Amino acid sequence: AQSVTQLDSQVPVFEEAPVELRCNYSSSVSVYLFWYVQYPNQGLQLLLKYLSGSTLVKGINGFEAEFNKSQTSFHLRKPSVHISDTAEYFCAVRRNQGGKLIFGQGTELSVKP
Amino acid sequence: ETGVTQTPRHLVMGMTNKKSLKCEQHLGHNAMYWYKQSAKKPLELMFVYSLEERVENNSVPSRFSPECPNSSHLFLHLHTLQPEDSALYLCASSLEEAGELFFGEGSRLTVL
Numbered sequence A: 001a002q003s004v005t006q007l008d009s010q011v012p013v014f015e016e017a018p019v020e021l022r023c024n025y026s027s028s029v030s031v032y033l034f035w036y037v038q039y040p041n042q043g044l045q046l047l048l049k050y051l052s053g054s055t056l057v058k059g060i061n062g063f064e065a066e067f068n069k070s071q072t073s074f075h076l077r078k079p080s081v082h083i084s085d086t087a088e089y090f091c092a093v094r095r096n097q098g099g100k101l102i103f104g105q106g107t108e109l110s111v112k113p
Numbered sequence B: 001e002t003g004v005t006q007t008p009r010h011l012v013m014g015m016t017n018k019k020s021l022k023c024e025q026h027l028g029h030n031a032m033y034w035y036k037q038s039a040k041k042p043l044e045l046m047f048v049y050s051l052e053e054r055v056e057n058n059s060v061p062s063r064f065s066p067e068c069p070n071s072s073h074l075f076l077h078l079h080t081l082q083p084e085d086s087a088l089y090l091c092a093s094s095l096e097e098a099g100e101l102f103f104g105e106g107s108r109l110t111v112l
Helices: none
Strands: A003-006 A010-014 A019-021 A023-026 A031-038 A044-050 A056-058 A064-068 A073-078 A087-095 A107-112 B004-007 B010-013 B018-025 B031-037 B044-050 B053-057 B064-070 B073-079 B087-094 B107-111
Touching (some): A031 A064, A031 A073, A073 A087
Antiparallel strands (some): A023 A073, B004 B018, B031 B087
């Protein structure tokens, strides 16, 4: 079975500072990895995904994530955040042979002026 | 027209009421999902429909009854709910092979 751990429940950061949201997963088989964002009072929106190929994945809104197989991590980064990036971020994993998407507990990113 | 549309966006109901949540997807996907999102808790997968057949039911109480009449529509029928059922209910759809879920904006349910 797969599982996902988001190591920080809340991350406060100042505007224009860099940010990293951490995600670790466990799985005995190959997986697909995802980051979703949820703005207040909205559903989840896909930020980026890793299916195969290059381990550095670029997504929307200037976010990127790096798949590290040896450390079973898929951390999300942005070099300079904006107030509008304030939201909840969810890491998720799914077997590449199918099966349900497993979500982490979420990380609340709060960007302050 | 957005990809996945949920109605109503907000619903307040008493414990003896019967109501339904509706989800519609315009993406040509063949799988649809109901998730429950409660405050301070991880997303809980409730039901999965693939090709209009229910393939997963994660020990959800019978007061929640899903219905998938076709690949574009998904309902969640609600009856005799409890206050602890108050949450954001999210619908999603996907193409099984791609593994990516597309979510609706959710239906915020409050049970009094």
